[in-house]
Amino acid sequence: MSLLEIHNVCKNFKIGNESVSVLNDLTLTVNKGELVCLLGVSGCGKTTFLRLISGLEKQTSGTILINGTQYKIRNRTVNMVFQEPRLFPWLSVQDNIIFGLKRNDHSKAKNLKVTEIINKLGLSPYIHEMPYKLSGGIAQRVALARAIVTEPELLLLDEPFSSLDSITKNSIMEDLLDLWKSANMTIIHVTHNLDEAIMLAQKIIVLKYRNNSTECFDIMNLSYPRNPESDYFKELKSKVFNSY
Numbered sequence: 001m002s003l004l005e006i007h008n009v010c011k012n013f014k015i016g017n018e019s020v021s022v023l024n025d026l027t028l029t030v031n032k033g034e035l036v037c038l039l040g041v042s043g044c045g046k047t048t049f050l051r052l053i054s055g056l057e058k059q060t061s062g063t064i065l066i067n068g069t070q071y072k073i074r075n076r077t078v079n080m081v082f083q084e085p086r087l088f089p090w091l092s093v094q095d096n097i098i099f100g101l102k103r104n105d106h107s108k109a110k111n112l113k114v115t116e117i118i119n120k121l122g123l124s125p126y127i128h129e130m131p132y133k134l135s136g137g138i139a140q141r142v143a144l145a146r147a148i149v150t151e152p153e154l155l156l157l158d159e160p161f162s163s164l165d166s167i168t169k170n171s172i173m174e175d176l177l178d179l180w181k182s183a184n185m186t187i188i189h190v191t192h193n194l195d196e197a198i199m200l201a202q203k204i205i206v207l208k209y210r211n212n213s214t215e216c217f218d219i220m221n222l223s224y225p226r227n228p229e230s231d232y233f234k235e236l237k238s239k240v241f242n243s244y
């Protein structure tokens, strides 16, 4: 069943007197519970695509449906994590994480859920720290926790691991996979890293530059954890690369 439906979406930006087309007649669907990685050359519109879904930008034309209805800014079904953690510098790690919860949403069950996410992301030693004391990897874990505690149906990740070293990145990716499997979440993850995409995704979508087309690689049946040394992995990587 589809969670997200994109129908004939166009997005133009006005630059000076010119209108520049970034997304042109884009149509695609993402099913409930899917983990999708979105790839494409720089400037093809990946971030713009996420911003349209999250309601931060409005499409020039076309329709975006989440659960069959147009997105309303007040509903909490969508949450986004950016390239930088964007933590609130005046709040502790714990207060950053619970910031997005509704005021009356501090039930015992919710508190347990928050503690579970904090533990799963290895953040319990840091909960009283202020953001300026955190490493980039820990700060990004906090950003992830802050997004996940709101239990979004759709989590949008805009290159959240791009500035992390590969050991830190692999460890966060494993935790993300665990959280995705245990929560009933749909994820769209934008990345430039083909290995990262193949390690995580059930479906890889390559967005073509200034074009209405996408190429889709369904790897739903490939079990986790995936082996980057396997022939299948290498073959797929080259196919995805050649589709850019």
Ligand SMILES: Nc1ncnc2c1ncn2[C@@H]1O[C@H](COP(=O)(O)OP(=O)(O)OP(=O)(O)O)[C@@H](O)[C@H]1O
Pocket (backbone or CB within 6 Å): 013, 014, 015, 022, 040, 041, 042, 043, 044, 045, 046, 047, 048, 049
């Ligand atoms: N607010 C804006 N005003 C004008 N142009 C914009 C705006 N936002 C994005 N663009 C342009 O839209 C195009 C697509 O940008 P976008 O950031 O979506 O690409 P991207 O695929 O995410 O790139 P990257 O991989 O480098 O992050 C770029 O040419 C960019 O300059």
